[in-house]
Amino acid sequence: MGRTLVTGIGLLVTGDAAPPVRDTTLVVEDGVITSVGGDCPAPDTVVDANGLTVIPGLVDGHVHPTVGEWTPAQNAVGWIHNYLHGGTTTMVSAGELHVPGLPFEDLTPDLVLGLARLSRATLARTRPSGVKVEAGTLLLVPGMTAAHFDQMAEAGIRQLKFIFYDWNRLDDGEAVEYMRWAAERGMTVKMHSGGVSRSGSSRVAGRDVVAAVRPDVVGHISGGPIPMPDEEIRGVIDDLPDAGFEVCSSMNYRATMVTVDHLREAGRLDRLTVGTDTPGGTGVIPRGMMRNICFLASVCGLAPELAVAAATGNTAARHGLPQGVLAPGRPADLVVLGPIKGSRGTDALECFALGDLPGISAVLVDGVPLVSGRSEQTPPPQASAAVTAY
Numbered sequence: 209m210g211r212t213l214v215t216g217i218g219l220l221v222t223g224d225a226a227p228p229v230r231d232t233t234l235v236v237e238d239g240v241i242t243s244v245g246g247d248c249p250a251p252d253t254v255v256d257a258n259g260l261t262v263i264p265g266l267v268d269g270h271v272h273p274t275v276g277e278w279t280p281a282q283n284a285v286g287w288i289h290n291y292l293h294g295g296t297t298t299m300v301s302a303g304e305l306h307v308p309g310l311p312f313e314d315l316t317p318d319l320v321l322g323l324a325r326l327s328r329a330t331l332a333r334t335r336p337s338g339v340k341v342e343a344g345t346l347l348l349v350p351g352m353t354a355a356h357f358d359q360m361a362e363a364g365i366r367q368l369k370f371i372f373y374d375w376n377r378l379d380d381g382e383a384v385e386y387m388r389w390a391a392e393r394g395m396t397v398k399m400h401s402g403g404v405s406r407s408g409s410s411r412v413a414g415r416d417v418v419a420a421v422r423p424d425v426v427g428h429i430s431g432g433p434i435p436m437p438d439e440e441i442r443g444v445i446d447d448l449p450d451a452g453f454e455v456c457s458s459m460n461y462r463a464t465m466v467t468v469d470h471l472r473e474a475g476r477l478d479r480l481t482v483g484t485d486t487p488g489g490t491g492v493i494p495r496g497m498m499r500n501i502c503f504l505a506s507v508c509g510l511a512p513e514l515a516v517a518a519a520t521g522n523t524a525a526r527h528g529l530p531q532g533v534l535a536p537g538r539p540a541d542l543v544v545l546g547p548i549k550g551s552r553g554t555d556a557l558e559c560f561a562l563g564d565l566p567g568i569s570a571v572l573v574d575g576v577p578l579v580s581g582r583s584e585q586t587p588p589p590q591a592s593a594a595v596t597a598y
């Protein structure tokens with residue numbers, strides 16, 4: 209892959225809580241950032257951001273792929289390519305549950321393990337359109353043993369999901385035991401929270417269930433599409449000091465404001481994570497992650513750099529992934545973007561604060577430009593990044 213110099217960065221948003229940096233560079237070697245603000249003699253590729261803003265590639269923490277780029281939800285084909293052009297460079301599957309005919313009421317450990325293995329060995333391995341898809345997310349069902357968890361670990365399965373689990377069994381302790389086995393193997397457990405999903409078969413999970421099981425990420429806490437009551441949202445945030453609290457495009461907008469307000473009051477905005485929960489009933493939304501950032505920054509009053517961090521570094525960290533932060537040692541997954549003609553914003557952060565969608569000029573994954581010139585999914589920004597290979 210060689211050496212890449214990203215120069216002419218007007219504003220660098222690092223994807224953590226750090227203040228944005230003006231007029232800087234990024235040096236990338238073999239796909240990994242080696243320096244912020246440094247120089248690079250004889251680079252193989254120069255990306256001149258031409259004064260635009262650079263943010264980490266967006267990390268969509270909640271997608272529902274099925275097989276490759278095809279998912280029967282909304283008959284979607286090619287959506288991963290389109291999401292890349294919306295700035296998403298990493299996706300975390302919240303379960304490959306749109307497989308036609310899947311018997312939600314009769315899932316066995318062997319069946320869910322087989323499904324996750326298949327997704328891991330195909331979708332996750334092949335990186336459709338260059339996007340890092342953390343697929344092969346296992347749907348937790350009753351009757352699993354520690355040996356099943358060992359088999360998952362061997363298959364590289366790192367993400368687990370409670371969605372169809374029968375919470376009438378909560379008192380038998382099995383779900384809590386699953387949490388322990390997952391933690392011992394470095395796996396992340398997400399729980400579908402709130403009311404029933406589009407499948408009609410997911411289980412209602414309010415504060416009592418969430419607090420008893422203590423998942424690593426409380427899936428779509430503000431609704432996917434139906435959230436738990438406001439007081440339970442606040443209670444769950446208070447109950448779980450170390451968890452991630454996810455908001456998705458499938459959200460109840462009002463409940464998202466409740467969530468953000470309470471995380472701000474608790475001083476735990478670093479626990480806010482973001483996803484689209486698509487393809488699904490909410491649709492296929494290539495610009496969904498950027499629209500979520502706009503909503504968080506312009507309506508929920510989050511500082512725009514913190515809204516970007518929620519959709520990048522926070523989401524990656526809560527799912528155990530190294531990307532999402534632009535710093536030495538991290539993968540060079542980044543988006544070059546800026547104001548669209550007619551916007552009052554002068555950089556991408558001002559656009560987010562105004563609620564104006566920025567335009568994307570380039571997207572790099574592991575230092576390789578996968579989108580350059582302009583995105584197929586946004587209007588062009590006022591300036592254009594230039595990619596030169598030597």
Ligand SMILES: [Zn+2]
Nearest residue numbers: 270302432485
């Ligand atoms: Zn979902």
